[in-house]
Amino acid sequence: MSTTTVGAGAGIGTSPLRPDGTLKVTGEFAFSSDLWADRMLWGATLRSPHPRARIVGIDLTGAVATTGVHAVLTAEDVPGKKLYGLEHADQPVLAMGQVRYAGEPVAIVAADHPETARRAAAAIVVEYEVLPPITDPVAAIDAEETVHDRGNLLRHVPIRKGSLEATAPVVVTGEYEVGMQDQAFLGPESGLAIPAEDGGVDLFIATQWLHGDLGQVADCLGLPPSKVRLSLAGVGGAFGGREDVSMQVHACMLALHTGRPVKMVYSREESFHGHVHRHPARMWYEHGADLDGRLVYVKARIVLDGGAYASTSMAVVANATTLGVGPYKVPNVVVDGYAVYTNNPPCGAMRGFGAVQACFAYESQMDKLAAALGLDPVDVRVRNALEPGDTMPTGQVVHGPAPVADLLDRVRAAAPPAQRGDDLRELPGGVANTTHGEGVRRGVGYGIGIKNVGFSEGFDDYSTARVRLEVVGGEPAAVVHTAAAEVGQGLVTIQAQIVRTELGVEQVTVATADTTVGSAGSSSASRQTYVTGGAVKAACEAVRAAVLRRAGRDDVTLRGGRLVTEGGEVVADLVDVLGDRPIEETVEWRHKPTHPLDPRTGQGDAHVQYAFAAHRATVDVDVELGLVRVVEIATAQDVGRALHPQSVRGQIAGGTAQGLGLAVMEEIQVVDGLIRNPSFTDYLIPTILDVPPMRIDVLELGDPSAPYGLRGVGEPPTISSTPAIVAAIRAATGLALNRVPVRPEHLTGT
Amino acid sequence: MRVNLTVNGEARQADDVWPGESLLYVLRERLGLPGAKNACEQGECGSCTVYLDGTPVCACLVAAGQAEHRDVRTVEGLPGPDGLDPVQQAFLSAGAVQCGFCTPGLVVAVHDLLARNPTPSDPDIREALAGNLCRCTGYENIVAAVKLAAGA
Amino acid sequence: MEFLRPSTWDEALAAKAEHPDAVPIAGGTDVMVELNFDRRRPPALLDLTRVASLADWAADGDRLRIGAGVTYRRIIDELGGRLPGLAMAARTVGSPQIRNRGTVGGNLGSASPAGDAHPPLLATGAEVEIGSVRGVRTVAVADFFQGPKRSVLAPDELIAAFLVPAATGPQQFAKVGTRNAMVIAVCSFALALDPQRRTIGTGIGSAGPTPLRATEAEALAAELPWEGKTLPDTIVQRFGELVGAAARPIDDVRGSAAYRRHALAVLGGRTLRWAWEEHRCA
Numbered sequence A: 001m002s003t004t005t006v007g008a009g010a011g012i013g014t015s016p017l018r019p020d021g022t023l024k025v026t027g028e029f030a031f032s033s034d035l036w037a038d039r040m041l042w043g044a045t046l047r048s049p050h051p052r053a054r055i056v057g058i059d060l061t062g063a064v065a066t067t068g069v070h071a072v073l074t075a076e077d078v079p080g081k082k083l084y085g086l087e088h089a090d091q092p093v094l095a096m097g098q099v100r101y102a103g104e105p106v107a108i109v110a111a112d113h114p115e116t117a118r119r120a121a122a123a124i125v126v127e128y129e130v131l132p133p134i135t136d137p138v139a140a141i142d143a144e145e146t147v148h149d150r151g152n153l154l155r156h157v158p159i160r161k162g163s164l165e166a167t168a169p170v171v172v173t174g175e176y177e178v179g180m181q182d183q184a185f186l187g188p189e190s191g192l193a194i195p196a197e198d199g200g201v202d203l204f205i206a207t208q209w210l211h212g213d214l215g216q217v218a219d220c221l222g223l224p225p226s227k228v229r230l231s232l233a234g235v236g237g238a239f240g241g242r243e244d245v246s247m248q249v250h251a252c253m254l255a256l257h258t259g260r261p262v263k264m265v266y267s268r269e270e271s272f273h274g275h276v277h278r279h280p281a282r283m284w285y286e287h288g289a290d291l292d293g294r295l296v297y298v299k300a301r302i303v304l305d306g307g308a309y310a311s312t313s314m315a316v317v318a319n320a321t322t323l324g325v326g327p328y329k330v331p332n333v334v335v336d337g338y339a340v341y342t343n344n345p346p347c348g349a350m351r352g353f354g355a356v357q358a359c360f361a362y363e364s365q366m367d368k369l370a371a372a373l374g375l376d377p378v379d380v381r382v383r384n385a386l387e388p389g390d391t392m393p394t395g396q397v398v399h400g401p402a403p404v405a406d407l408l409d410r411v412r413a414a415a416p417p418a419q420r421g422d423d424l425r426e427l428p429g430g431v432a433n434t435t436h437g438e439g440v441r442r443g444v445g446y447g448i449g450i451k452n453v454g455f456s457e458g459f460d461d462y463s464t465a466r467v468r469l470e471v472v473g474g475e476p477a478a479v480v481h482t483a484a485a486e487v488g489q490g491l492v493t494i495q496a497q498i499v500r501t502e503l504g505v506e507q508v509t510v511a512t513a514d515t516t517v518g519s520a521g522s523s524s525a526s527r528q529t530y531v532t533g534g535a536v537k538a539a540c541e542a543v544r545a546a547v548l549r550r551a552g553r554d555d556v557t558l559r560g561g562r563l564v565t566e567g568g569e570v571v572a573d574l575v576d577v578l579g580d581r582p583i584e585e586t587v588e589w590r591h592k593p594t595h596p597l598d599p600r601t602g603q604g605d606a607h608v609q610y611a612f613a614a615h616r617a618t619v620d621v622d623v624e625l626g627l628v629r630v631v632e633i634a635t636a637q638d639v640g641r642a643l644h645p646q647s648v649r650g651q652i653a654g655g656t657a658q659g660l661g662l663a664v665m666e667e668i669q670v671v672d673g674l675i676r677n678p679s680f681t682d683y684l685i686p687t688i689l690d691v692p693p694m695r696i697d698v699l700e701l702g703d704p705s706a707p708y709g710l711r712g713v714g715e716p717p718t719i720s721s722t723p724a725i726v727a728a729i730r731a732a733t734g735l736a737l738n739r740v741p742v743r744p745e746h747l748t749g750t
Numbered sequence B: 001m002r003v004n005l006t007v008n009g010e011a012r013q014a015d016d017v018w019p020g021e022s023l024l025y026v027l028r029e030r031l032g033l034p035g036a037k038n039a040c041e042q043g044e045c046g047s048c049t050v051y052l053d054g055t056p057v058c059a060c061l062v063a064a065g066q067a068e069h070r071d072v073r074t075v076e077g078l079p080g081p082d083g084l085d086p087v088q089q090a091f092l093s094a095g096a097v098q099c100g101f102c103t104p105g106l107v108v109a110v111h112d113l114l115a116r117n118p119t120p121s122d123p124d125i126r127e128a129l130a131g132n133l134c135r136c137t138g139y140e141n142i143v144a145a146v147k148l149a150a151g152a
Numbered sequence C: 001m002e003f004l005r006p007s008t009w010d011e012a013l014a015a016k017a018e019h020p021d022a023v024p025i026a027g028g029t030d031v032m033v034e035l036n037f038d039r040r041r042p043p044a045l046l047d048l049t050r051v052a053s054l055a056d057w058a059a060d061g062d063r064l065r066i067g068a069g070v071t072y073r074r075i076i077d078e079l080g081g082r083l084p085g086l087a088m089a090a091r092t093v094g095s096p097q098i099r100n101r102g103t104v105g106g107n108l109g110s111a112s113p114a115g116d117a118h119p120p121l122l123a124t125g126a127e128v129e130i131g132s133v134r135g136v137r138t139v140a141v142a143d144f145f146q147g148p149k150r151s152v153l154a155p156d157e158l159i160a161a162f163l164v165p166a167a168t169g170p171q172q173f174a175k176v177g178t179r180n181a182m183v184i185a186v187c188s189f190a191l192a193l194d195p196q197r198r199t200i201g202t203g204i205g206s207a208g209p210t211p212l213r214a215t216e217a218e219a220l221a222a223e224l225p226w227e228g229k230t231l232p233d234t235i236v237q238r239f240g241e242l243v244g245a246a247a248r249p250i251d252d253v254r255g256s257a258a259y260r261r262h263a264l265a266v267l268g269g270r271t272l273r274w275a276w277e278e279h280r281c282a
């Protein structure tokens, strides 16, 4: 991948074209699966067909004997640490003696054609002693049988606020369930590993977190980090599914073993087994309120199925729990969150990260409360809406804007969508011609959600940016270099916009992200514009200070390639100040520190920033067939400051669509530990006929403690669209609907 | 086996093709044209959409040998002598590109749609693009891009 | 693996006779998925896209003879007027890209109970024309399917065409899926009214080991007020119930057996009403 230069004239707050856009529309942009190298081999993975089994023996003979095969490797060949993991290294690079989920990698092969590699992998004979899998997360909590040597409970997060014995005149309870959702990024896991002369390896990879990969890959290869160099290859979407390592170590092992470049590309089916998913959740809630609908207490128990390995489950359950009552004032809170090991597919990061599951439950509860009191669902929410200065269940005070009531009012006030026409394509079922209007009822529902931005609980969450200012062809030009992963969100554009704004230069190049610069942290948790944006801004400030020092002035800013005083007087050309001596600064930037949660009470200032979005969904439901068409979605979100307004709207629309998918169609169906629908034929994601037009209302209220006042944007839209759609379906059908995705059977009762 | 075909107006040849290979694999791995993408290889996503004898198809579902002596046009072949095709330009301007993995397939599908129906209605656009999944954009800006290109 | 490229029908039949385990490939929309997903490694592929006669259709008396290689796209564009039920079904198949390649011959060849072309072919009493070096035979669509993905085709046989009467009355097709486009049927139903002969034809998809007819529902034709009167609700309801009862569904990832029966009953009633409405206004 090459570096990219952004077109002229666009600082923050405008929407310049993406620098990688032209390559993307012409098909020339190099995604990780597009890479190619001379003498390249193809890797393939043999995976366990059983969710739980002991490996009695592995016979590689057939694979080794296959013509065109260059390497067949198993756990014994892992040169360094045999286990990896983001929070807790419990996952084998290749299975050792046992397998804990169906799809666990057991052996890897490199061959001269992908088909040869697949054939060879299939020729490996593994003898398993199959064991009954542990698949019920609730039962697993204190089951005697365990997935690992330790107990099945990965983490318990208790939250205790106010009185544990609070009572209220109005009580609503509910049990809710969220199915396992897949990130379903379109670009399959892939990368190219090239062995280097120094005994190290260069890995070109689609990832969310280059340095997160680097540490784990180097450890497993038994190499010093300096000998493992990662560069970001084009990323075809991520949504959390690339935060963990997938084929990284495997490709490097094969490359180092064969001395040849090795490319691995997962098929769609393999992708379903090759990355972590959104945690399925079981949740029990009890809300107590006074007769005016003001919340007195919330009690909840949240169980997340972490699957076979830890991944980020510990952080996910902390989010689900600390955000578990939603953006509401609740004086008394008792919430317990559990993340549990089972022999189901491992779960970890997905957009919304724990907040999604809880939001479905607490928003369903708010609707129940409204119904119990005969109140309007929006009124109940507004009555309890969190405001600046309020405390969260963790005791953390919410600083800065928290426009919960305002967002709700805005989506409520948005003009309603038109009545439906009689074009089949505007009816549930579409051209499949299931109704001409019979049985179709319209419903409207609301949802609002809260999400923390950035890594929490005392994590040292920082990013590194290097900015260089120099004269190129007689013009001042800047290069910005970070390890931050562009995953589609438009971070490359933002980085250049920030440099342009801060340094007043037109020509800005964003260097390819790689590990020759310090960590940028992960492109997740809605944090990258905040944290890497903050780092780029800080690096620019350091560069600017150096320019001013060199110019001997402290009363000027950089604008249009010049040093300009407040009054507008030009005191020097940047070109002259720079001469042939470039200025380069590298800055590590941190947001304000967070703190751990008290392990008994869950109290603590664990989060950096909170973000909010609200949705109103309008649906048409064919109540006789149980088919749903989402007619329109109105959404409002406070983004603090929109650095690139077009991208902000793009994030909101895209996130909302993923929430729609969870509401009405997306679920990895796991039975006895086996995925029954690992394909795009049966794991359905919304098509353009399923996602309706959206009304998007963007607020820019400015968070005083964040760079430019911005607020993380990526996750909030995914969180509340699901409960809003389900509420709309409830309104159309009168059904309780305690589980997502809602399936036709749930609506017809058959 | 050997496969001879025309790609983007040029006669091309691929050797040592495994008969079970798809046209997509041949384009991407043998002819150096990775523009068509490989998100599912089961016809569900449309990221591999190319013109085959003037008709948009999923290249992942065409056996390499079926393309013998056929005419293929990929996203790489859309720009004219004056630069980007209007559809490509509209995708850029409307913010219809995020990760971009769906983009090449969508661009071809929209190119075909507008050639057949220069002023599509909203439902026309959606029915024509139902075979092209996008996971990033929520389709909002893709619809906008089609309208922009149709107006151009 | 070998790749066989006959350019005429006779060559194709000869190739199939010589390589009975060769897998024919037309639009490839089923075959290639199996290859790409590593589910099938046949010793040879037999490409039928170069056999021009397979892509022809023509009138044959009061029937149409449609080559196995005619795509869904062409059925919609060229035959929508004469075969409205099949065209409605074709419009629901996959996506434009799939319809541009996929063929009814391939749908029959796969013999999936979920194939969308099958219910309208059943409802209209279509026949499949099968060829081999041994000769030609025709089989009623109703007798063509033998089980999930199994048909009467012998290893040396190929599907040449299907023969279907041009519509003599209103036809309908409706398909339930869990997405508003691009979805394999959870269940589907096709209906063909023939006001002259006073018959109802039916076809059920994706709710049994093979596509099915709802024979008892068809028998209600005798009770319909054909002389252009409105249809009593009781008949509509019974018709739906009989359609549901004719299904032999299972629970699977796409839906439950109970839901399928229920949905078919709804579709049966609705399609009958729509067709009747059209018949009354005709």
Ligand SMILES: Cc1cc2nc3c(=O)[nH]c(=O)nc-3n(C[C@H](O)[C@H](O)[C@H](O)COP(=O)(O)OP(=O)(O)OC[C@H]3O[C@@H](n4cnc5c(N)ncnc54)[C@H](O)[C@@H]3O)c2cc1C
Binding pocket: B042, B043, B044, C023, C024, C025, C026, C027, C028, C029, C030, C031, C032, C033, C048, C068, C069, C092, C093, C094, C095, C098, C101, C102, C103, C104, C105, C106, C107, C108, C109, C110, C114, C115, C116, C117, C157, C158, C159, C160, C182, C183, C184, C185
């Ligand atoms: C994304 C996607 C969506 C789909 N959606 C639908 C849908 O909505 N509804 C639906 O019904 N199907 C659907 N399908 C399945 C498929 O498109 C249809 O079954 C189609 O009709 C197959 O036709 P084809 O020409 O592509 O067949 P091919 O894949 O070429 O062949 C299919 C089978 O038929 C055999 N065959 C083909 N031609 C002949 C012949 N002349 N004689 C003997 N055997 C022959 C082949 O050997 C093979 O076994 C979908 C497929 C995909 C990939």
Ligand code: FES
Binding pocket: B037, B038, B039, B040, B041, B042, B043, B044, B045, B046, B047, B048, B049, B058, B059, B060, B061
């Ligand atoms: S890769 Fe061909 S349709 Fe998905």
Ligand code: FES
Binding pocket: A186, A236, A237, A488, B096, B097, B098, B099, B100, B101, B102, B103, B133, B134, B135, B136, B137
């Ligand atoms: S832009 Fe990422 S899939 Fe469409």
